[in-house]
Amino acid sequence: MNNDDSEGAVGNPRLCYIGQSEKAAAYRLARRLFDEAKAKGIDLSKAHVAMAAEVPGANYAKIRASGILEAMKEYGITSYEIIDAGGLEMTTVEARETAYLLAHPETTFLIGLGGICTDRLTASLKAAGKQPGEIIAGGFDTTPDTLAGIKEGYVTATIDQQQYLQGYFAVYVLYLYNKYGFTPNIDTGGYLVDSPEKIALIEKLSPEHIR
């Protein structure tokens, strides 16, 4: 649940997986960001993608990065770097993202591969003196500052994992499994949050246990 093995069902002897298909979600996010750049008339062949990962070696980071790389290929983007954001601690992440932005003015896209890196995007962009939209940023999860960043225009899009569905379906599938032996894989994630309206929707539905 929640974080799948990189080889899917082959990689571990699970019954089924309920959560977001990490690669597909990352791919969708990247496309959304690249489209945004295209709409702005940015020459994607010269673009640079920076991906910040809390734990660069961890599975989630590798799979999500692979989804992004796939989208990059389609859009003809070749230049990228994965940033070791220094762990799960917010301040370290912010310090590294900020320094990276200052040192790499060629950066077109800044993508947080995990929730913490994504949460710190807005603060880092502000600290590096960037205007909203000057660098196209996005990532994963809907932590408080990520949502604030979308509202302010610093963050273009983030992927919502739909935690409620993950929990709901887990129970439902266990019921199906016990009763009939069904083990369906369910992709709950990949809901692209990219506008204040969608944030409002999430914020409204979250307490109502629909999301």
Next chain:
Amino acid sequence: MEWVRNFLRYRAANTFLVFIGLVMFFSLLTPNYLFVDRRNLAALGKLFPDLGVVALGVGVLMICGEFDLSVSSVLPFCSYVFVRLLYRGFAPFWAFWAALGVGALLGLLNGLITVKTKMPSFITTLGTMMFWRGVLYIWSKMMPAGIRNLVPSGSLFERTFAGTVGSFFPVQALWFALFAVILGILLHYHRFGNWIYATGDNRDAARAMGINTDLVKTACFMIVGVLCGFSACMQAVRIGSFAATQGIGFELRAIAACVVGGTSLRGGVGSMPGIVLGALTIPILDNGLILLRVPVFGISAFIGIATILFVVLNSYVERKTR
């Protein structure tokens, strides 16, 4: 002028020289002098105190001969207390004092467990680190909890802990300086400081001279706890939320900062100027290297090597001066 002599004697001098060297190196060699760019200095100044403030306390504790590994759990615990109280409708001011109080209490507990069981604090605080982290995870369910609407940007409380003085100078750096001065006076000018050194340097001697070494140690643990509480609130206000991962890794990085600043792992040796420099050196190294565009993927390797070099240098200088 005793502090100059202290400064030299307690091995802060080499840290100072290396620090100046690093600053000059990065100032001159980073592209477009980015290191001294206003944006970079502002970012450094607001970010390093999160760990720095904790490191100041950890340094004092190390001088009295103890460690505190639990800072990485006490800090987010205090942060959660702060945020919960805000949610309950308490004014930020009171929630802040409550967080400091909880920090002091957890520090007191660390101290009592350590002096009563006579176990090495490396073990006792490893235990409390795991315990409080577990409690926190159960209590908070690891969900981030935003506080931007409770401590709005621009409010007095927000500006006190995450604002700037003038249009540029980060207030966090001032807090760090304030704590450094207070603890520096305590350590080097107050009688309690002499007890801290004596306790760490030769506990039996201190005891024989009538110093209550258990009390000294417990008080130092409490200082660390209070500073964790402070850092917790300061960070929560800046990032606008509680995060269960706040403070992760601080326990060893605070010790590393102190060691870089010439604090002995065996107690009795160290100084406030040294600890301050240590708390500055590691973030500056991190920052400067990224600005030099080294591959950010392997940056921890550099930090690791630098820490070892500092320790080697310190012990070399120590042997030379003896």
Next chain:
Amino acid sequence: MERQNGEPLVRMVNIHKWFGRVYALRGVDFEVYRGETVGLIGDNGAGKSTLIKILSGYHQADQGEIYFEGQKVRISSPRDARKLGIETVYQEQALAPNLSIARNIFMGREPVRRWGIIDRKVMNEESMKALANLGLRLRSPDLPVVTLSGGERQGVAIARALHFKAKLVILDEPTVALSVKEVEEVLEFVRQLQREGISVIFITHNLYHAYDIAERFVVMARGKKMADVKKKDTSPEELSQLVIKSAFAE
């Protein structure tokens, strides 16, 4: 010197001490008169250190009484002992090696101004004065104690006792691991204490040092007092015999 007729400065009566299963002191009576120097001798593990650590508040007796200047006293901490005027120079040196001379001399009793801030001027001047009284001239009160020789370190510890107007100074093997010259230095410090009329308990394994400096000798073995002799009634050779005999006596 016939002081024994007066009232003793300290009298320890029937002192017992256990360390877990180790019966370290088995009913020891011990007294020191004003201005007197007692040599406390005996084999390793005889209980000498334990006895004086009870007097200096580092350990507490399990049974027994202590009288100081005729009054029954309870010495339950080093602080209590120091208040009475009992200062100890420990076998395991009671100095913090990385702290300065002045900070060591005033450890735990720092002269302070307002808010508990240490009065450095007073501390440094008094330290130098106390050291000078012992005939010890050191470059600066700010030097860390590690930089001193063994003899000088004992000097610092004794200066501490002198400064705080001790009535009784206990020296537990102060000459151990010292060079001949340093030993002579330390013995000279002790003579200075004697000149000031301070009572001294001097513990040593070197009977010649003891004989040189003390007026009376107490021999201990296996937690008991085996002999109590005056200098005029004995010789170093006889003391040595006493120590050996007591150690093997049943």
